[in-house]
Amino acid sequence: MSAAPVSPTAATVPPEALLVTVAPTGAETSKADCPQLPTTLEELVVTAQECEAAGAAMMHVHIRDDEHRPTLDQGRLHETVAALRENTGLVVQLSTGGSVHDPLDARLKVLDAAPDSCSLTMGTTNFGDDVFSNPWPFVCDLYQLSQERQVVPEFELFDLGHVAALERLLRTYGLPHGGRVHVDLVMGVPGGMPGTTDALVAAVHALPDAVTSWGATGIGRSTLAVGLAALSKGGHLRVGMEDVLTLSRGVPVERNSQLVERAVAMGELAQRRPMTPAEARVLLGTRPL
Ligand code: KMH
């Protein structure tokens, strides 16, 4: 009789396992400017399947309406979570950042769709010509709601000040559901910290002791510098068309899976192998499905 398969525990997610998160759509790029951006549910599901096959374990999801505009429509959010669960094994992370125009109350209601994970940005940031608003009371409300709903937050840190705010949040409200603290450094946004190795090292150095895992993403042309720096510091990677639209100067991304494949190849050079979604659930402490 063969032994029953052992589900991975925190101790069995080995250090060489690399969490690759794909952020395929975002809220900033228009379909008209980038027809290959996955904006319909069908496109999102195909993208998710391709990215999972390429080595992604989690998807950071923004959704669009019938005109391909960013939306936080509740029905669509529920439908999207269900479709991704049905068609992939990916950890489903819904964006609570939305677009810079989304009101705070609609962003809180994203958790009603019961994703595995949600993004949670630790402070207000200038965002190009706009402002990405995350006042402290909103951050606290969203965090407490995530604890109540057992949705694991991924703390999005756009700046060194956000690192300090995370320490304050954890000190005030305790650990997330599941007891794990996962962070994503979002670097290179005009208005946030630069997408450089120096900035990454400073941010990682300042992370609170409670942080159990961290990854990074570099916006635009900082994607490679940030990815390589993250790997060299033992971090994880987020890639996708939310963050970068070219593979190199003048070469557009055609499919998100190209970016996942490149992240996996970079990881292989660093002797890391892509984490499975099951391992990612352990790493992040998501509630059982
Ligand atoms: N679209 C940006 C304003 C998140 O998803 O949580 C915010 C954003 C962060 O993309």
Ligand code: ZN
């Ligand atoms: Zn996002």
